[in-house]
Amino acid sequence: MNYNKKTVYDIDVKGKKVLLRCDFNVPQDKATRMITDDKRIRAALPTIQYLLDQGAAVIACSHLGKPEPSFDKWVKKQTEKGKDPSSLTKEKWEKEMQALRMEPVAERLGQLLGRDIILADDVVGPDARAKAAALKAGEIMLLQNTRFEKGETKNDSELAKAMASMAEVYVSDAFGAVHRAHASTAGVAAYLPAVSGLLIQKELEIMGGALEAPKRPFVAILGGAKVSDKIGVINNLLEKADTIIIGGGMSYTFIKAMGYGIGSSLLEAERVDYAREMIDKAAAKGVKLLLPVDTLIGDRFAADCQVKTVDVKSIPDDWMGMDIGPETVKLFTGAIAGAGTVIWNGPMGVFEFDAFAEGTRAVARALGESGAITIVGGGDSAAAVEQLGYAAKMTHISTGGGASLEFLEGKELPGVACLLNK
Ligand code: AMP
Numbered sequence: 001m002n003y004n005k006k007t008v009y010d011i012d013v014k015g016k017k018v019l020l021r022c023d024f025n026v027p028q029d030k031a032t033r034m035i036t037d038d039k040r041i042r043a044a045l046p047t048i049q050y051l052l053d054q055g056a057a058v059i060a061c062s063h064l065g066k067p068e069p070s071f072d073k074w075v076k077k078q079t080e081k082g083k084d085p086s087s088l089t090k091e092k093w094e095k096e097m098q099a100l101r102m103e104p105v106a107e108r109l110g111q112l113l114g115r116d117i118i119l120a121d122d123v124v125g126p127d128a129r130a131k132a133a134a135l136k137a138g139e140i141m142l143l144q145n146t147r148f149e150k151g152e153t154k155n156d157s158e159l160a161k162a163m164a165s166m167a168e169v170y171v172s173d174a175f176g177a178v179h180r181a182h183a184s185t186a187g188v189a190a191y192l193p194a195v196s197g198l199l200i201q202k203e204l205e206i207m208g209g210a211l212e213a214p215k216r217p218f219v220a221i222l223g224g225a226k227v228s229d230k231i232g233v234i235n236n237l238l239e240k241a242d243t244i245i246i247g248g249g250m251s252y253t254f255i256k257a258m259g260y261g262i263g264s265s266l267l268e269a270e271r272v273d274y275a276r277e278m279i280d281k282a283a284a285k286g287v288k289l290l291l292p293v294d295t296l297i298g299d300r301f302a303a304d305c306q307v308k309t310v311d312v313k314s315i316p317d318d319w320m321g322m323d324i325g326p327e328t329v330k331l332f333t334g335a336i337a338g339a340g341t342v343i344w345n346g347p348m349g350v351f352e353f354d355a356f357a358e359g360t361r362a363v364a365r366a367l368g369e370s371g372a373i374t375i376v377g378g379g380d381s382a383a384a385v386e387q388l389g390y391a392a393k394m395t396h397i398s399t400g401g402g403a404s405l406e407f408l409e410g411k412e413l414p415g416v417a418c419l420l421n422k
Helices: 039-053 071-080 090-098 103-113 126-134 157-164 198-212 227-237 251-257 269-285 326-337 358-369 380-387 401-408
Strands: 017-021 057-061 140-142 169-172 194-196 218-222 243-246 288-290 294-298 307-311 320-324 341-345 373-376
Touching: 017 039, 039 057, 039 103, 039 198, 071 090, 103 140, 194 198, 198 341, 198 373, 198 401, 218 227, 218 326, 227 243, 227 269, 227 341, 227 401, 243 326, 251 269, 251 320, 269 288, 288 326, 294 326, 320 326, 320 358, 326 358, 341 358, 341 401, 358 373, 358 380, 373 380
Parallel strands: 017 057, 017 169, 057 140, 169 194, 218 243, 218 341, 243 288, 341 373
Antiparallel strands: 294 307, 294 320
C-alpha cells in the first residue's frame, strides 16, 4: 500500500469548489440531539481553515450514524431485531431519519469556526446543487448526511458522479471512514483530482512510517476483548515488529493455548489453534512475544467483585482474568522503556472498572515516559488513554478505530488508495 499521497498542499485550490469528506460522525444525546463529544469536528478544523484561507469554496460532507434510507429495508431490519412489525410506521422511520440530520453538526462547526455554515437540505438534490453553485470563495457549506442516499454505502457511481459534479477538487480528511469503499469516501475520486487533507496526511505519515521504516526496537502492544478482531494485525505485525505484547481479554486464549486452565476468563475456543500457531511463528521469526505471567482475577464480571492476584498458571475455576498483574506490568513496561516505536491497540484489562484499570494505566504511563514514537490506535485504547489522562503524552492518537486496525493489518484502504500518489 502506497502511503505517499498528494495533499492539499500539493494543489492549487484558490477560487475552486472543493468537496471535502470529513468524519463528523459524532456521538449525540438521544433525547436532546446535543453533541456529547465534538473531537471529530475539531479534528477537521485545520484542513477546513487551510482551504478557506487559500480561497477555496468548501462543500463539506459526512455521514452521521446509520440511517436506513429505504423504508422497506428499515422495516425488515427492525423486524429482524425483534420489533413488532405493526409498530413500524412511516412516521417512526421518518423520525429516526430526522434525528440523523446534520443541523447539530452545522451548528457546532459554525461555533468552532466562528462563522455561519450554509446547510443543504439534501446531498445531491436541488437544494445542495443550488447552494453549491452559489457558493463563493472563502465560504463553507455542509451537505446533508451522505447516508440519506441509498447509493452511498453501495459506492454507487451515479451518486459519486453527482457529488463530484458540484466541485472541482476532492479532499478526503475522514480517516475514520477510509476503510469503507463508499460513494463519498472513495467513489467520487474517480471523477475529480483527489488529495488528502491534513488529518489523513498525519495518519499516513506517522502510522505508515511506523510500518514501513520504524525506529527500532519496534514494540506492538495488543489488547482488548477479542483475538478474532486482531488476527490480521498480529499476523502483519509479526513480519514487522521486534516485540509483540499481548494483554487484555484476548491474552487468555493464548494462555489456554499454552496449556493452562483459565477459569471463566474470556476464551475464543475456535482461536486456540491460531494462538498456538502465532506463538510458534513468533519463535520461528525471532520476534519476542510477551504474554501475561500473572493476572488480577474477579469472582464475577462486576466493578465490586472479589479480587485476587494469581500466576496465570493457576487461575481457579469460576474466576475470571480481568487485568494484567504487577509482575506482568513490570515485564511489559520494561519492554516499552527501551523501545524506539510503540504501537498500541486495545486495553490490558477491563479498565472501565477502577479495580482493573491499573494494567492499562501502567502501559499508558510507560508509553508517555518512553521517549519512543508512540502511536495509539483508535477506539477503546484511545478512550482509555484519554480517560486515564495520558493523551497529551502520545506522539499520535489515531482518529479511526476500524480504519487504524485495517491499516495495521496492512490492508489496502479504499479511501486512501483512491487518492493521487505523489
Ligand atoms: P476492543 O474493543 O477489542 O479493543 O476491546 C475493549 C474492551 O475489552 C474493553 O471494553 C475492555 O473492558 C475489554 N476487556 C479488556 N480486558 C478484558 C478481560 N480480561 N475480560 C473481559 N473484557 C476485557
